[in-house]
Amino acid sequence: MSSSVRKTITASTPAASLLTLLLALLALAHSARAHFTLDYPQTRGFDEDIESDNFCGGFHDISAARAPWYYRNGPVAITSHHDSATVNIYLSLDEKPTGPESFLKTSAGGASIPPLRKDLAISGQGEFCFHANASALDVPGSTIADGTNATIMVEFISVHGHLYQCSDVRFTSDASVGANLTCTDSLKANAAAAAGSTSSTPASTSSGGPAAPSATAPTRSGGSENAASSISPSLFASLVAAAAAAAVASALGPGISCLL
Numbered sequence: 001m002s003s004s005v006r007k008t009i010t011a012s013t014p015a016a017s018l019l020t021l022l023l024a025l026l027a028l029a030h031s032a033r034a035h036f037t038l039d040y041p042q043t044r045g046f047d048e049d050i051e052s053d054n055f056c057g058g059f060h061d062i063s064a065a066r067a068p069w070y071y072r073n074g075p076v077a078i079t080s081h082h083d084s085a086t087v088n089i090y091l092s093l094d095e096k097p098t099g100p101e102s103f104l105k106t107s108a109g110g111a112s113i114p115p116l117r118k119d120l121a122i123s124g125q126g127e128f129c130f131h132a133n134a135s136a137l138d139v140p141g142s143t144i145a146d147g148t149n150a151t152i153m154v155e156f157i158s159v160h161g162h163l164y165q166c167s168d169v170r171f172t173s174d175a176s177v178g179a180n181l182t183c184t185d186s187l188k189a190n191a192a193a194a195a196g197s198t199s200s201t202p203a204s205t206s207s208g209g210p211a212a213p214s215a216t217a218p219t220r221s222g223g224s225e226n227a228a229s230s231i232s233p234s235l236f237a238s239l240v241a242a243a244a245a246a247a248v249a250s251a252l253g254p255g256i257s258c259l260l
């Protein structure tokens with residue numbers, strides 16, 4: 001937080017002191033919230049400041065160790081820090097993807113690669129998990145089998161634009177890999193209907209997924225913001241609405257405030 005902003009809001013009234021406290025808590029909450037994270041399979045890396053880089057959220061190098069991933073219907077788990085978002089899951093079959101185009105076409109032969117999952121509309125903050133079936137993809141000239149190296153890229157579209165995370169994996173046909181995750185495709189009803197009617201979404205109908213209107217995931221927001229909210233929800237809301245919008249935006253820098 002810049003000193004000029006802090007000075008402006010640190011007037012000597014109790015309300016201003018409370019506002020200062022709230023802004024400090026909000027700054028903490030922001031750093032803990034971080035748009036979205038890829039939780040499984042393991043992300044290449046996460047930096048919220050460069051997560052909008054459409055090549056793996058700014059992490060361009062292959063991970064030292066690939067994670068085994070059940071390619072016939074494996075889980076992809078994220079945590080969303082926004083109330084609503086749309087998720088796409090892409091796949092590259094290149095040994096070393098060189099850019100976002102590696103997730104659209106193979107480098108050898110230029111065959112197009114359909115998305116693993118597309119237009120997954122999610123509602124509510126917290127953990128979400130989707131199944132994806134790479135074995136259902138038709139990619140001429142490429143082998144999709146046990147032992148194939150691949151990279152998964154998750155695109156998360158929210159009020160903060162398009163954000164990306166990648167995971168380097170090695171396909172396994174061992175269904176027990178990742179099976180310890182509780183993975184239910186928690187999509188909004190409208191997204192489920194859309195996915196169900198999209199024949200080009202190969203993985204969407206496996207395990208009866210999209211038709212189940214399991215609606216929204218439970219809201220699990222970060223501890224910092226909960227602490228701030230519990231001071232007084234209505235005061236919190238009005239202070240934030242009146243003053244924090246401008247102050248937090250300028251204090252935290254352009255473009256990235258999870259509260260705006």
Ligand SMILES: [Cu+2]
Binds near residue numbers: 034035082158160258
């Ligand atoms: Cu965000």
